[in-house]
Amino acid sequence: SFFGDILDLSSFVNEVRKANPKCLIIQVTTDPTCLGIVKTPGEYDVDIFVAEGQSFGIPPSFGGPGLGIFTTKERYLRKIPGRLVGKTSELNGNDMGCILTLQTREQHIRREKAISNICTNQALCMLSALIYLLCMGKYGLREVATQNIQKAHYLKTELTKIKDYEVMNKNPTYNEFTMKVPNIDTLITQCKEANFLPPLKLSTYFPELEDQILICITELNSKKDINKFIEIAKQTSN
Numbered sequence: 001s002f003f004g005d006i007l008d009l010s011s012f013v014n015e016v017r018k019a020n021p022k023c024l025i026i027q028v029t030t031d032p033t034c035l036g037i038v039k040t041p042g043e044y045d046v047d048i049f050v051a052e053g054q055s056f057g058i059p060p061s062f063g064g065p066g067l068g069i070f071t072t073k074e075r076y077l078r079k080i081p082g083r084l085v086g087k088t089s090e091l092n093g094n095d096m097g098c099i100l101t102l103q104t105r106e107q108h109i110r111r112e113k114a115i116s117n118i119c120t121n122q123a124l125c126m127l128s129a130l131i132y133l134l135c136m137g138k139y140g141l142r143e144v145a146t147q148n149i150q151k152a153h154y155l156k157t158e159l160t161k162i163k164d165y166e167v168m169n170k171n172p173t174y175n176e177f178t179m180k181v182p183n184i185d186t187l188i189t190q191c192k193e194a195n196f197l198p199p200l201k202l203s204t205y206f207p208e209l210e211d212q213i214l215i216c217i218t219e220l221n222s223k224k225d226i227n228k229f230i231e232i233a234k235q236t237s238n
Helices: 010-019 032-036 074-079 107-113 123-159 184-193 223-237
Strands: 026-029 048-052 068-072 084-089 096-101 176-180 212-216
Touching: 026 032, 032 123, 068 074, 123 176, 123 223, 184 223
Parallel strands: 026 048
Antiparallel strands: 048 068, 084 096, 176 212
């Protein structure tokens, strides 16, 4: 969720299926690296999965460019838009190759009857994400997810030792977590002075969440930087 909570969708999906077996269930996530360790959309039996693909090796770049990730059950393949790239083998039969597939959906073949009329894309970002995933592999992605969870757990544990610092999440978290802290404005100022991107002041968007911040930590944060942030938090608390 926005606040970092990892939510178990199993009971939700089951109840929705019971209420309406014909309904279409769509799952959305902002960071698909979590799939290295949490249940996959297929395990939840959702129909469509949509995600932000920036975390797959794409720099933030002040908000763009980026790419989206879209996947669905096989029975809906011919109804989805965009260019579809399939996996194949090269002429020698040994090396993996990629090929545009299911092109009968597209406008250059079916004209006005086409299901897909999308041509523009962020091909460079897509290629970068593909290379990232091929290099990481199944176990590399799991390592990224594990580091995210372990580093966040370490930071939570150390921050809760500081007076008046309290974790607000009731569920396990991934990447982000929410804390109630004293002296928020001072903490943000000190972070900026130390060249840290400060936590998000949640009352900016949720007035009822006064004195709460959203902290994000990923595999890119070193233990040295994490400890430096902890020291800043201790100083501002005093």
